[in-house]
Amino acid sequence: DAKTTQPTSMDCAEGRAANLPCNHSTISGNEYVYWYRQIHSQGPQYIIHGLKNNETNEMASLIITEDRKSSTLILPHATLRDTAVYYCIVRVDNYGQNFVFGPGTRLSVLP
Amino acid sequence: DAGVIQSPRHEVTEMGQEVTLRCKPISGHNSLFWYRQTMMRGLELLIYFNNNVPIDDSGMPEDRFSAKMPNASFSTLKIQPSEPRDSAVYFCASREDTTYEQYFGPGTRLTVT
Numbered sequence: 001d002a003k004t005t006q007p008t009s010m011d012c013a014e015g016r017a018a019n020l021p022c023n024h025s026t027i028s029g030n031e032y033v034y035w036y037r038q039i040h041s042q043g044p045q046y047i048i049h050g051l052k053n054n055e056t057n058e059m060a061s062l063i064i065t066e067d068r069k070s071s072t073l074i075l076p077h078a079t080l081r082d083t084a085v086y087y088c089i090v091r092v093d094n095y096g097q098n099f100v101f102g103p104g105t106r107l108s109v110l111p
Numbered sequence: 112d113a114g115v116i117q118s119p120r121h122e123v124t125e126m127g128q129e130v131t132l133r134c135k136p137i138s139g140h141n142s143l144f145w146y147r148q149t150m151m152r153g154l155e156l157l158i159y160f161n162n163n164v165p166i167d168d169s170g171m172p173e174d175r176f177s178a179k180m181p182n183a184s185f186s187t188l189k190i191q192p193s194e195p196r197d198s199a200v201y202f203c204a205s206r207e208d209t210t211y212e213q214y215f216g217p218g219t220r221l222t223v224t
Binding site for chain 1: 213
């Protein structure tokens with residue numbers, strides 16, 4: 001699986017957009033980009049995933065560059081409840097689908 | 112659905128004792144995963160099952176750890192004997208194979224003294 005690189009931590013003002021970057025320069029053509037987050041003392045929670053097209057759901061948007069070597073998770077209007085560790089994972093969507101979680105980005109949404 | 116259910120939520124035990132963690136996946140999900148999370152090592156996959164069959168247990172740290180899934184609605188992770196370095200939060204997750212999302216339980220916080 002392709003390795004991912006994320007900043008260790010980021011701050012964002014409440015109500016503003018939070019843009020979380022992820023580098024995955026060794027991604028293969030059949031590997032998907034997944035985002036999960038983990039709020040303190042809870043289990044990780046799925047946010048969104050994509051292959052090459054940009055994706056949007058009720059939680060966030062995922063922007064994948066044309067060469068697929070990097071992506072950005074966008075929380076359009078961050079709230080205090082979005083404070084969490086955000087994990088970017090690259091994985092082939094095959095049988096079993098076990099994820100390897102890196103250290104992630106600790107996002108702090110500030111009032 | 113109630114989501115993935117784990118029990119107990121907290122467990123404190125003495126070194127050398129046997130510990131059993133339990134997980135009930137979401138009904139209809141056919142993949143189940145056990146993870147361990149510590150400050151030092153982050154979130155690590157221990158083992159996963161598909162249709163009750165262990166597929167990959169390469170993450171199980173040593174023979175003291177064992178996992179079973181006797182049926183589609185129940186799984187256990189056992190540590191015997193337990194050691195202080197096993198102290199961690201253990202998460203169970205489940206997934207339906209036609210979807211992409213793993214659903215995690217609330218975790219069991221294990222403390223071995």
